[in-house]
Amino acid sequence: MAALRIEAQTVAAHTCAAYLWIMGKYVTLKQLAKQLNLSHTTVSRALRNHPRISEVTKQKVQQLADELGYVQNPNAQMMNQGKSRFIGIIIPDITIFFYAKIIETLQIILADAGYTLLLFNTQENEAEEQKAVQACIERRVEGVLAAISVETKQHSHFESLLKHEIPLVFFDRVLNFLPVPKIIADDYRASYQTTQHLLDKGCRCIAHVTASIHLNNSNNRLYGYMDAIKDHGSTIDEQLIHYYEMNPQSIETFLNKTLKKYPQLDGVTVFNDYVANNVVNVLLKLGKKIPEEVSVFGFSDEPIASYMHPQLSTVQQIAPKMATLATQKLLSILLQEDTLTSEKIVIHQDLILRETTRA
Template sequence: MGKFVTLKQLASQLQLSHTTVSRALRDHPRISPATKLRVKQLASQLGYVPNVQMMHQGQTRYIGVIVPDITIFFYAKIIETLQSLLSEAGYTLLLFNTQESETLERQAVRSCIEHRVAGVVAAISSSTKTHRHFEDLLQHEIPLVFYDRVVNFLPVPKIIADDYRASYQATQYLLEHGCHCIAHVTASIHLNNSNNRLYGFMDALKESNLEVNENLIHYYEMEPQSIEDFLRKTLHKYPQLDGITVFNDYVANIVVNVLLKFGKRIPEDISVFGFSDEPIASYMNPRLSSVQQIAPKMARLSAQKLLAIIQQEEPMESEKIVIHQDLVIRESTQS
């Protein structure tokens, strides 16, 4: 495959901004005739073909959607909403389930490049440690929007939840309802969302003049047995444990089952707070307190942003859209 000339390269050679070049190519009235001529002459000389023109030629009717785990309800709702919105706009989804594998994620990005998709909507896997493959995507001038799990340093739009604030509020709720010794189960240190939930938990403790005890923080790596090992050790060393916040509802369910196995009453002995309000939260016994499900809104904003970039209504640039989440209080926490 030959190397594509990108809008970024045009802007660099012309010493103009990305936005100015994009507008000049679209005959925007705010761009002077002289600038439009310079831009179009160089674009013609270098063989630049905007995505929107290639789409009209029938070459880019696909949008790549990269999800970390299709079996999780949150991501299933993301796919469902994207499918509906992007199909209405005339696109077909190429769906890639990375199964939390960086290798499969790299293969997905390569496939998107080879198919010259119109754009990509992506959330990174829990095992992703390097991000060169996404940089390659941008080098081919394929529009990219991250959602939920993002690469912060890349200059693209990111649609995320206010995980820090929600975790802070969930921890505060436990503190305000009698908890004094609270543990936290988090995920990979390479994920922005689990890190933000961890930071929210820690700051809530600090603001209540409570020590952040590293022994009460567990980094979950997709191994359920580790939860039982962590809780057995923690309850032995800290019998006063009376609260646990967990980075998602599926792992919170494991936590609850282990606590019940150990003879603990929920919430009388230990309150448990989950995250993302998955369907399982309503069917657990006791029903799980959690943080509001926002997948449809996140998918809708991601689709709208990507379509605006593809249609060159907006430039592709660094932007962070943060979605507020409410607490959903049920029977797994003291009230």
């Protein structure tokens, strides 16, 4: 499984021993007890100032602990309390800048709250996603933040988290029918606005490149495009819609075929910036002038949008805000300030106009 764990040090779940660092080796509480000729339980209680342990014994234990630079293991204490202080993070693709920014923000907030982030990168694979969920259960994480993979069609693995009473909060890519909080972007509205902008600038034959029909965000972007076309008084032409399936070559095939049938093509809206960059490159290769002949709109303002030439018009990046809201929601549930209910928080996005659309 493609999993990355971000944590300082790890102690196995079955280990209740504290540790200290001596001569390059960890020394367990049991070894400390042996050196003092006391029981493991007595040493543990002495360090916790248990009332049943005499003051003499407490002082003896604490003195040796201080001499050796003893450090209590907080993970062991929390395991004894039934708390792991782990939060599972399941994302579809760590190489996408949007998710990298999500992780960066999550890690800062969770660390500040005293939690360790367990990160699972599913690489857009449902089977890996299922393994990640199972690993979260086995690790006894206290909560999970997740964005589903492009392949995800089942939901039973996420339901298993709820059966184990592990709070779940979805962000960005969500399963709408699960009764848990969901933090999403207003993809429908943003896509409607991008299409409307092209129409306002004179475009009349606009294509749309979308992703999996199983993803809520790409579907909402598709619906926004379609409604903007219909509201303008035009009919939807299915041949102007391309369902992208992670195959860059399909973009060239689609545009070649579309331009032969619709030489008047003058606009393309795309579900993300990486694929929009491919669209721009293919159009330039085919001799089209951008934006004079064809305007192109991306989505999410990835770094590539401002590095490419011409610079890509796109939709605002909201990863930090989405990560903050998702983490705050999960933490409020863990602190019992909020309940695990079906709730949807929608974040507004602005358009960013650059060089691939008409002024």
